Amino acid sequence: MKKRFMNMAAIVMIASLTLPGCIGEFALTRNLHEWNSSVSKHQIVNELIFLGTCWWLYPLFATVDALLLNSIEFWGGTNPVAMRDGEVENGVVTREGVTYRVTKSRNSISVVSDATGQKSEAQYFPDEQAWFVTHDGEKIAPLNTPFPY
Numbered sequence: 142m143k144k145r146f147m148n149m150a151a152i153v154m155i156a157s158l159t160l161p162g163c164i165g166e167f168a169l170t171r172n173l174h175e176w177n178s179s180v181s182k183h184q185i186v187n188e189l190i191f192l193g194t195c196w197w198l199y200p201l202f203a204t205v206d207a208l209l210l211n212s213i214e215f216w217g218g219t220n221p222v223a224m225r226d227g228e229v230e231n232g233v234v235t236r237e238g239v240t241y242r243v244t245k246s247r248n249s250i251s252v253v254s255d256a257t258g259q260k261s262e263a264q265y266f267p268d269e270q271a272w273f274v275t276h277d278g279e280k281i282a283p284l285n286t287p288f289p290y
Contacts, residue, residue, distance in 0.1 A: 165211025168223035170202045249275075 177191050214223070224230070224247045232243045240255040248265040263284055264275045272284035 165206065165214050166223045167203065167206045167211065169206045169210055170199065173199065173202050 173194075177194070178187055180187055180190055224245070226247050228246060230245045232245070234241045234243055234252075242253045242255065244251045244253075248267065249263065251260060251262045253260045262275045263272050264278070264280075265272050266280075273280040274282045274284060
């Protein structure tokens with residue numbers, strides 16, 4: 142018990158030193174709450190789901206938000222889970238001397254090679270919980286990735 146307390150105290154101290162003033166959006170936890178609120182039109186069902194998850198899932202999501210996602214947001218300027226509809230983020234990546242233009246928006250990403258003009262697109266389909274290679278919005282093939290973001 143004492144060892145566990147000391148480990149937790151060390152984590153809290155390290156976090157407090159590395160994340161001063163970084164409150165962040167807590168987008169992952171907020172998304173969980175929004176999902177929980179919309180599971181059913183009956184409030185009692187939503188409450189039962191909340192009671193079943195509040196002791197383990199909410200603390201897990203809040204911890205991931207506080208220690209990882211909010212840190213990314215603080216140091217990098219954007220939270221990968223908090224992208225809203227209509228938001229677009231552009232970037233440039235150079236690999237092995239070739240420059241690529243990357244455009245990210247909610248549930249989609251496109252990469253264009255400056256050298257060849259070739260474009261690759263992928264889109265996340267929430268209903269299927271899967272990423273697909275797309276062309277003009279049409280599914281071509283599923284992407285094999287374990288993470289939705």
